[in-house]
Amino acid sequence: MRxxxxxxxxxxxxxxxxxxxxxxxxWAGDSEGGAPFVEADPSRPDRVVGFDVEVASLLARSLxxxxxxxxxxxxxxxxxxxxxxxxxxxxxxxxxPARRATLAATIPYYRFREVLSVRDGDEGRFRTLSDLRGxxxxxxxxxxxxxxxxxxxxxxxxxxxxYEDDVHPYSDLIIxxxxxxxxxxxxxxxxxxxxxxxxxxxxxVAIGHYVGVLAPSNAPLRDSLNETLRGAMRDxxxxxxxxxxxxxxxxxxxxxxxxxxxxxxxxVVVDDTGLETAASLGVLSQWxxxxxxxxxxxxxxxxxxxxSCLAMALAVGLGTLIALGRVYGARPVGLVLTAYVEIIRGTxxxxxxxxxxxxxxxxxxxxxxxxxxxxxxxxxxxxxxxxYRAALQAVSVGQLEAARTLGLTERQVLTLVRGxxxxxxxxxxxxxxxxxxxxxxxxxxxLTVLELTKQTQIFATNLGSWVVPGLLCAALYxxxxxxxxxLARRLERRWKAPAA
Amino acid sequence: MSDALLxxxxxxxxxxxxxxxxxxxxxxxxGDLVAIMGPSGSGKTTILxxxxxxxxxxRGEIVVDDVRLRGGAPAGMGTLRAIRRKVGMVFQFHHLxxxxxxIDNVCLAPVHALGxxxxxxxxRAHELxxxxxxxxxxxxxxxxxxxxxxQRIAIARALAVDPPLLLMDEPTASLxxxxxxxxxxxxxxxxxxxxxxxxxxxDEEFARTWATRVLRVREGVVTERDNPxxxxxxxx
Numbered sequence: 001m002r003x004x005x006x007x008x009x010x011x012x013x014x015x016x017x018x019x020x021x022x023x024x025x026x027w028a029g030d031s032e033g034g035a036p037f038v039e040a041d042p043s044r045p046d047r048v049v050g051f052d053v054e055v056a057s058l059l060a061r062s063l064x065x066x067x068x069x070x071x072x073x074x075x076x077x078x079x080x081x082x083x084x085x086x087x088x089x090x091x092x093x094x095x096x097p098a099r100r101a102t103l104a105a106t107i108p109y110y111r112f113r114e115v116l117s118v119r120d121g122d123e124g125r126f127r128t129l130s131d132l133r134g135x136x137x138x139x140x141x142x143x144x145x146x147x148x149x150x151x152x153x154x155x156x157x158x159x160x161x162x163y164e165d166d167v168h169p170y171s172d173l174i175i176x177x178x179x180x181x182x183x184x185x186x187x188x189x190x191x192x193x194x195x196x197x198x199x200x201x202x203x204x205v206a207i208g209h210y211v212g213v214l215a216p217s218n219a220p221l222r223d224s225l226n227e228t229l230r231g232a233m234r235d236x237x238x239x240x241x242x243x244x245x246x247x248x249x250x251x252x253x254x255x256x257x258x259x260x261x262x263x264x265x266x267x268v269v270v271d272d273t274g275l276e277t278a279a280s281l282g283v284l285s286q287w288x289x290x291x292x293x294x295x296x297x298x299x300x301x302x303x304x305x306x307x308s309c310l311a312m313a314l315a316v317g318l319g320t321l322i323a324l325g326r327v328y329g330a331r332p333v334g335l336v337l338t339a340y341v342e343i344i345r346g347t348x349x350x351x352x353x354x355x356x357x358x359x360x361x362x363x364x365x366x367x368x369x370x371x372x373x374x375x376x377x378x379x380x381x382x383x384x385x386x387x388y389r390a391a392l393q394a395v396s397v398g399q400l401e402a403a404r405t406l407g408l409t410e411r412q413v414l415t416l417v418r419g420x421x422x423x424x425x426x427x428x429x430x431x432x433x434x435x436x437x438x439x440x441x442x443x444x445x446x447l448t449v450l451e452l453t454k455q456t457q458i459f460a461t462n463l464g465s466w467v468v469p470g471l472l473c474a475a476l477y478x479x480x481x482x483x484x485x486x487l488a489r490r491l492e493r494r495w496k497a498p499a500a
Numbered sequence: 501m502s503d504a505l506l507x508x509x510x511x512x513x514x515x516x517x518x519x520x521x522x523x524x525x526x527x528x529x530x531g532d533l534v535a536i537m538g539p540s541g542s543g544k545t546t547i548l549x550x551x552x553x554x555x556x557x558x559r560g561e562i563v564v565d566d567v568r569l570r571g572g573a574p575a576g577m578g579t580l581r582a583i584r585r586k587v588g589m590v591f592q593f594h595h596l597x598x599x600x601x602x603i604d605n606v607c608l609a610p611v612h613a614l615g616x617x618x619x620x621x622x623x624r625a626h627e628l629x630x631x632x633x634x635x636x637x638x639x640x641x642x643x644x645x646x647x648x649x650x651q652r653i654a655i656a657r658a659l660a661v662d663p664p665l666l667l668m669d670e671p672t673a674s675l676x677x678x679x680x681x682x683x684x685x686x687x688x689x690x691x692x693x694x695x696x697x698x699x700x701x702x703d704e705e706f707a708r709t710w711a712t713r714v715l716r717v718r719e720g721v722v723t724e725r726d727n728p729x730x731x732x733x734x735x736x
Contacts, residue, residue, distance in 0.1 A: 402596075
């Protein structure tokens with residue numbers, strides 16, 4: 001069917017408008033990362049500002065395109081770029097051998113130093129990583145700094161603590177949960193403006209660079225962006241941007257001179273020669289990496305298993321008490337317990353974990369594992385209590401009356417008849433919850449507890465691929481949950497509740 | 501009836517505006533087998549439940565041996581414990597504990613309510629199973645028992661704590677004619693052993709054949725006292 005004349009005109013008009021639209025350069029960043037990289041403009045929150053925003057504009061202009069910001073979680077930028085969600089990732093992204101191997105990385109546009117921050121009183125004691133034997137040192141997970149700390153764990157016996165953001169390492173440093181923080185100088189300087197009480201050691205631990213990352217198929221675009229970056233280094237426009245955001249320093253002219261002379265710049269230079277890190281080792285093959293990371297994945301699954309078992313045991317105990325209180329307790333007790341259950345079920349578990357670990361830190365400073373254990377247990381107790389309450393109420397009145405006419409006390413009716421029957425009814429949903437708990441325990445990585453999912457994420461970030469880490473992680477979770485499900489099925493068969 | 505084991509006087513109970521029991525009064529002598537008859541909803545089961553202390557009532561009085569339940573206020577735990585030492589109950593649907601085997605059902609109360617040692621409780625349970633003809637089902641779970649077997653296990657469970665008065669709700673409901681005769685003979689044996697029985701039933705023939713007395717209930721009122729003149733011991 002041929003389009004009628006008016007329809008044809010409309011199609012032509014739309015095509016003309018679309019053709020007239022300037023092309024976009026979609027660039028990915030994480031506005032949660034904040035200034036000076038990318039942050040929501042305080043005066044216009046729908047806009048982003050930062051030196052990465054200006055670098056993106058500079059690159060887009062050179063291509064005669066319009067920059068369009070795509071907000072992507074920092075740890076997922078590599079994967080997003082690889083699958084084509086944006087043309088380039090720019091958000092303080094570190095140059096690493098893995099990124100160079102798996103993505104098309106631009107030349108570096110900024111040189112940073114990994115620096116050690118310590119509490120004001122400790123600057124004489126903790127000058128380098130080797131001074132921190134037995135101490136906890138925090139950093140952002142999945143970064144060069146984290147890799148360096150893993151090397152230092154082996155070499156100097158310190159404890160690397162992985163955070164999901166760059167604020168809490170410093171606030172935990174001040175309250176004593178960690179004794180030092182290793183992060184780049186840009187992040188350390190930024191935090192020093194808002195948090196008092198820590199000192200940045202002058203000696204740097206490593207030198208690294210920020211780059212833009214593109215999909216490997218976008219190598220020609222990368223090459224032309226490299227030319228733009230070199231031009232901006234030459235004509236001073238990159239310097240103007242970095243000066244405007246207060247991050248220009250003497251390291252940059254040295255970097256630009258080498259790049260403009262056509263020299264290769266190594267991704268990372270670790271100043272502490274005693275350290276061997278994945279970052280400095282270069283690129284590992286998938287299987288070498290799997291071999292290297294498997295022990296830490298197994299260790300992390302042990303954390304997951306122990307945490308889940310302990311939290312579930314606590315949740316079952318607490319849940320039972322709550323259910324009994326609601327079924328047998330006086331009205332005020334029932335009301336308080338109902339309020340508890342509704343508040344816990346009505347708010348996200350992540351919020352509860354944050355409140356337990358960071359929110360009440362001024363009053364009670366719980367260790368990360370204890371906060372994680374309590375958070376999971378208190379949350380699951382609410383859900384368990386509902387299962388047990390329903391199960392207790394599902395035991396027929398006839399069973400209870402039969403027990404009473406035999407002369408059993410109310411307590412005996414509960415422990416000998418109602419409880420055992422309710423337990424059989426509750427078993428299937430309980431097992432379900434335990435398997436769910438194994439997986440929900442991954443949420444506690446926000447409290448710096450290094451469990452299986454977090455360890456896998458770190459592994460995947462360093463490797464630049466989720467395939468092998470994802471498979472290993474899934475296999476470990478299944479190895480934990482399948483036997484549990486099988487055991488529950490056996491118990492259910494054995495105690496099969498009679499058909500109603 | 502001076503040797504009454506059970507005496508109800510002016511027992512009244514209502515739900516909302518509806519009268520469930522209205523001035524129920526009767527006495528049961530030791531060794532009697534009394535059948536309470538009446539159509540569905542007439543209050544038969546409620547009479548048994550008030551005697552067993554499962555249903556608080558509003559007025560009147562129930563006396564079992566030397567234990568007294570008064571209407572108008574919930575009975576204290578001590579009174580309830582005392583009455584349950586005197587009264588055993590076999591429910592229409594048996595209500596065997598679903599999570600326990602037959603033998604565990606029968607041993608539960610002797611061990612936990614009376615403090616009898618488990619081996620002694622098991623010996624007593626075994627004797628009851630032999631007497632009731634269900635010794636081969638001792639280890640069975642309730643869900644695997646037939647209606648007749650479940651009823652006998654439920655009788656054994658009630659008898660295991662040795663109450664002088666045994667209440668049974670609709671005992672013939674799930675039995676075929678041959679089993680009804682067996683049940684009648686069993687009840688007569690229990691009476692011959694000195695037990696007093698009150699059964700609620702709407703099985704006219706069963707009541708006329710086996711009961712020493714029949715009470716008729718209509719709309720919560722005992723309307724007729726009928727004495728078939730049976731001597732249960734003679735039916736054996």
